[in-house]
Amino acid sequence: QEQLVESGGGLVKPGGSLRLSCAASGFIFSDSYMSWIRQAPGKGLEWVSYISGSSRYTNYADSVKGRFTISRDNARNSLYLQMDSLRAEDTAVYYCVRGHTILTYWGQGTLVTVSS
Amino acid sequence: EIVLTQSTGTLSLSPGERATLSCRASQSVSNNYLAWFQQKPGQAPRLLIYGASSRATGIPDRFSGSGSGTDFTLTVSRLEPEDFAVYYCQQYGSSPYTFGQGTKLEV
Numbered sequence: 001q002e003q004l005v006e007s008g009g010g011l012v013k014p015g016g017s018l019r020l021s022c023a024a025s026g027f028i029f030s031d032s033y034m035s036w037i038r039q040a041p042g043k044g045l046e047w048v049s050y051i052s053g054s055s056r057y058t059n060y061a062d063s064v065k066g067r068f069t070i071s072r073d074n075a076r077n078s079l080y081l082q083m084d085s086l087r088a089e090d091t092a093v094y095y096c097v098r099g100h101t102i103l104t105y106w107g108q109g110t111l112v113t114v115s116s
Numbered sequence: 117e118i119v120l121t122q123s124t125g126t127l128s129l130s131p132g133e134r135a136t137l138s139c140r141a142s143q144s145v146s147n148n149y150l151a152w153f154q155q156k157p158g159q160a161p162r163l164l165i166y167g168a169s170s171r172a173t174g175i176p177d178r179f180s181g182s183g184s185g186t187d188f189t190l191t192v193s194r195l196e197p198e199d200f201a202v203y204y205c206q207q208y209g210s211s212p213y214t215f216g217q218g219t220k221l222e223v
Contacts, residue, residue, distance in 0.1 A: 044204065044215055044216070044217045044218050045153075045161065045204055045206070045215040045218075046215065047212060047213045047214070047215070059211060061212055062212070095160055095161075100208075100213075101149065101208035101213070102151065102163070102166045102167075102208065103151070103153075103161075103163060103206070104163055104172070105163075106160035106161055106162070107160060108159075108160050109160055
């Protein structure tokens with residue numbers, strides 16, 4: 001049974017930093033591309049970033065490029081998103097997702113609120 | 117960037133009826149790499165269809181996808197009470213991978 005559990009969300013001031021984590025189980029994590037997708041309150045879905053199984057390939061949406069960093073630790077079956085220079089418009093539920101083209105399985109998400 | 121437009125914001129139907137949801141792309145979607153997701157309140161999205169017409173694992177056959185190029189359709193043949201939700205299309209043919217704004221299917 002695949003499982004993705006996000007953590008690390010919370011309230012942060014504009015300009016601050018936050019690190020999200022995602023614990024994966026039930027599938028071969030190291031073989032899987034992984035993505036972060038976000039959803040602002042009451043809004044639609046926005047792709048944020050993805051990383052290949054070996055960490056060789058990464059890609060970012062223009063809206064977060066240079067501020068967010070995706071990484072993974074295959075020994076710990078964990079995915080991360082380091083978010084720096086946070087802005088109000090980064091407020092959203094952040095989902096950890098298996099895959100990068102076909103988004104097969106989604107975690108339940110963690111809420112990030114950027115507000116003073 | 118490919119913009120996906122789901123022209124119907126809200127679709128009001130009844131259980132047992134047929135639902136047809138549309139998704140139009142601003143340019144051709146490479147290899148028809150188009151997916152559909154269902155999202156219920158307070159839940160994460162769930163993959164329904166990928167490759168425009170392939171059902172994901174465990175998805176009932178009342179859900180079907182069709183289309184190519186710039187015009188795609190999700191059809192729910194006979195609506196069940198649990199099908200009332202928000203539906204998103206997504207293209208993964210070219211980066212950045214983009215989503216439509218969603219169609220709410222309500223009773």
